[in-house]
Amino acid sequence: MTTTAADSTDAGLAAPVSSRLLVTRRDPETTSYQPLGFLTFNGHTYTFRYLRKAVIEDGFRALPGLSDATRSHTSDRLFPIFAERVISARRPDREMSMTALGLPVDAAPFEVLQRSGGRRVGDTIEVVPAPTISPDGTVSIDFLVHGVRYQSSEAQERITRLRTGEHLRIVHQVDNPADRRALLVTDQDALPLGYVPKPLLELVHNVTDSNAVVLRANPPKVGFHFRLLARVTGRMANDHQPFTGPDWETIS
Structure with missing residues (x-):
């Protein structure tokens, strides 16, 4: 994807x-x-x-x-x-x-x-x-990009120059040896910037007609964890409410 x-x-x-x-x-x-x-x-x-x-x-x-x-x-x-x-x-x-x-x-x-x-x-x-599906059928997911610390110096500098609203790409990295579900976050020129957090992989995989944008890009002084805040919007496949069903039943 x-x-x-x-x-x-x-x-x-x-x-x-x-x-x-x-x-x-x-x-x-x-x-x-x-x-x-x-x-x-x-x-x-x-x-x-x-x-x-x-x-x-x-x-x-x-x-x-x-x-x-x-x-x-x-x-x-x-x-x-x-x-x-x-x-x-x-x-x-x-x-x-x-x-x-x-x-x-x-x-x-x-x-x-x-x-x-x-x-x-x-x-x-x-x-x-x-997240919940909005009345218009869309869903919005915000996340701090993971793995920024392991990206190139070029990526670190690029993150500093990103602007709110700038387009991003979410790329399914099927050849990732650690996780074939991995979703790589890149800029529009395909420069790797980090990854979608693993707890969100299944959710983001099921978003269709998706858009990805920068919510906030921060300088290195904030630390790697807070460098890049992103948003993915789109529609959930089959209008399925996230985190619902038998696997998500709670005790009492």
């Missing part, structure tokens, strides 16, 4: 509204991601529910602070395992980080998690938004 952007697209920084985040854990040896459950927020209460399929798998490990996998967990405060992944308002680099994510400095914790993915250096937990 190769996607390019259409001539007109909404490149606004406003994140698509999502009240549900899929929580995943990466296997350090295989680098594959295991979906664990959903974190939701209704404006007042946070809820975390494990996936039934995840709990019955061999080697299942509950998340710290959410050890009871037989019930849903609710709180009026963000659970510590996720709160520690939100950039603190007391950190001196908070403003720079929020700007890199295209968010206001006072962005709510759930919004920060949605945009940042909650990733930390040396950690294996990552969250991704569970």
